[in-house]
Every structure is written in C-alpha cells, then in structure tokens.
Amino acid sequence: MDFRFKAGSTPMLLSMPHVGTDIPDEVAVHMTPCARATADTDWHLAELYGFAQQLGISTLAARWSRYAIDLNRPPENTNLYPGMDTTGLCPVDTFGRERLYQEGHVPDQAEVARRLARYWQPYHNQLRAELARLLALHGRVVLWDAHSIASRVPRFFEGRLPDLNFGTAEGKSCDPGLENAVLELARAQDRFSIALNGRFKGGHITRFYGQPIGGVHAIQLEMCQCLYMIEAPPFAYRPEVAAEVQPLLKDMVQAALDWVRA
Numbered sequence: 001m002d003f004r005f006k007a008g009s010t011p012m013l014l015s016m017p018h019v020g021t022d023i024p025d026e027v028a029v030h031m032t033p034c035a036r037a038t039a040d041t042d043w044h045l046a047e048l049y050g051f052a053q054q055l056g057i058s059t060l061a062a063r064w065s066r067y068a069i070d071l072n073r074p075p076e077n078t079n080l081y082p083g084m085d086t087t088g089l090c091p092v093d094t095f096g097r098e099r100l101y102q103e104g105h106v107p108d109q110a111e112v113a114r115r116l117a118r119y120w121q122p123y124h125n126q127l128r129a130e131l132a133r134l135l136a137l138h139g140r141v142v143l144w145d146a147h148s149i150a151s152r153v154p155r156f157f158e159g160r161l162p163d164l165n166f167g168t169a170e171g172k173s174c175d176p177g178l179e180n181a182v183l184e185l186a187r188a189q190d191r192f193s194i195a196l197n198g199r200f201k202g203g204h205i206t207r208f209y210g211q212p213i214g215g216v217h218a219i220q221l222e223m224c225q226c227l228y229m230i231e232a233p234p235f236a237y238r239p240e241v242a243a244e245v246q247p248l249l250k251d252m253v254q255a256a257l258d259w260v261r262a
Contacts, residue, residue, distance in 0.1 A: 002119060007058050011137070012141065012143075013130050013142070015143060015145045016062060017062050017072045018040075018062065020066070021041055022063050023036065024119070034100070039235075041065065041066070043235045060123070066091065070087065070088070071205075073088060081201075084156075085155060086156070089112060089120075092106050097155060145202070147223070148223045149222055161224055162198065164223055167201045169202045169206055173211075186252060192227070200222040228241055228245060229241075229242070
C-alpha cells in the first residue's frame with residue numbers, strides 16, 4: 001500500500017503527506033547514507049493527532065519519504081515560493097544541503113515522471129476520492145494538512161520559527177470563518193507563538209484542493225517539532241512534552257469541525 005488511510009464520518013480529512021519514511025528499493029540503491037536516515041520527515045504526526053479517530057476524522061498518511069518524491073509539491077515542480085530557496089518535487093539535497101544521491105544518479109525527467117505516476121498520484125487519487133465522498137455526504141468539508149519541521153532550519157529562515165505556522169494561501173484556500181475559528185483559539189493562549197501565512201502559506205495540497213466556492217476549505221498547520229519530540233536523531237517522540245500542546249491542537253481541530261458543521 002502506498003499510504004495509510006482510515007475513513008471517518010465527519011466532514012474533515014486530515015492529510016499527512018510528509019510522514020512517510022520508506023524509500024523504494026529502486027530509488028534507495030542510488031542514494032547516499034544520509035538520505036536513508038530520512039531526517040526531514042514530519043515525524044510522529046499520527047501519534048500527535050491520535051485524537052482524530054475519536055473525533056471521526058478521516059486520515060490519510062504517506063508511506064513514501066519526501067526524499068523519493070514530495071507529495072506536497074505541484075506535479076509541474078513549480079516553486080511555491082518564487083525567489084526563495086525550497087526543495088523540489090524530487091529533492092536532490094536535504095534541508096541541511098547534504099546530497100541525497102550518489103554521483104551521476106540524480107533523477108532525470110523520465111525518472112521524475114515515473115515517480116509521479118507510481119508514488120505521487122496514488123496519494124492524490126485517494127485524497128481527491130475522500131474529499132468527493134465527504135462532500136457528497138456533508139456538502140462541505142475541511143481539509144487539514146498537517147506538517148512539522150525542526151524549529152531552526154537556517155537554509156529557509158533566520159532564527160527560530162514560530163511554534164504554530166498556519167497557512168491558508170493568503171486566505172484563498174478557505175472561508176474566513178474557518179480561519180477565524182481556528183486562529184481565535186491559537187491567539188487566546190500565550191504559551192505557543194503563532195504565525196499566519198508567514199514563511200509557510202500552504203503547500204500544493206492546501207493551495208490546489210482548497211476551493212471554498214466548491215465546498216473544500218483547506219488549512220495547513222506547520223508545527224515546530226520541539227513541541228512534541230527531540231529534533232535530533234533518533235527523533236524520539238516525547239509524550240510528556242506533546243501533552244502540553246495536544247489539548248490546544250485538539251481544540252483547534254474541533255473548532256474547525258464545529259465551523260464546517262454549522
């Protein structure tokens with residue numbers, strides 16, 4: 001199976017496109033040892049969002065590592081942040097600029113096209129099918145695209161990231177009511193710093209599938225990993241630390257559900 005999927009009953013789909021750690025054998029054979037460590041994974045989001053099943057939320061989680069192909073990049077491989085550094089559809093280096101491929105084995109256009117068809121498309125087929133199912137049942141749906149990242153990645157930003165980074169494609173991917181419902185809770189607390197449409201405005205999934213006029217309201221949350229895990233190998237989950245942010249996370253997800261049901 002190319003992903004892990006559980007159908008829910010409520011008008012929400014939780015997408016986790018960067019949690020995958022598997023690299024196909026035919027890809028891994030050409031990669032460097034650091035690639036096989038899959039350091040730039042959105043680690044442990046299934047545990048962090050463990051309440052989703054209790055709330056009846058559909059969940060879709062990637063199997064394949066973003067090092068093989070990035071499920072949150074457009075198939076045309078256009079830069080989502082023009083003029084800014086970012087990794088592409090088939091990344092050639094890590095967030096720390098370490099080479100992912102052995103000399104002479106960087107994927108060419110034909111290989112990128114093969115990976116699109118074989119590994120990228122199945123995830124998006126399932127995502128599209130589940131949104132259609134939920135729309136048919138409920139009339140509108142929230143797509144919550146869940147991500148996490150190390151709190152400091154000098155390649156992409158200076159200093160430390162805010163704890164909670166929300167992206168709604170500058171308000172284009174969802175109704176203002178959904179944005180307000182979620183952000184109201186985030187702004188009501190003073191423990192975790194927040195940003196809206198800052199360094200992270202939403203990736204391909206948020207921007208492409210978020211079509212408020214069609215009933216799909218998409219929001220991305222990029223969390224600092226220090227809020228729930230150790231940011232260095234072995235990237236261990238820290239349940240006692242996660243317990244501090246999980247109540248807020250659950251409340252925000254519940255607020256999104258309450259909004260879409262209203």
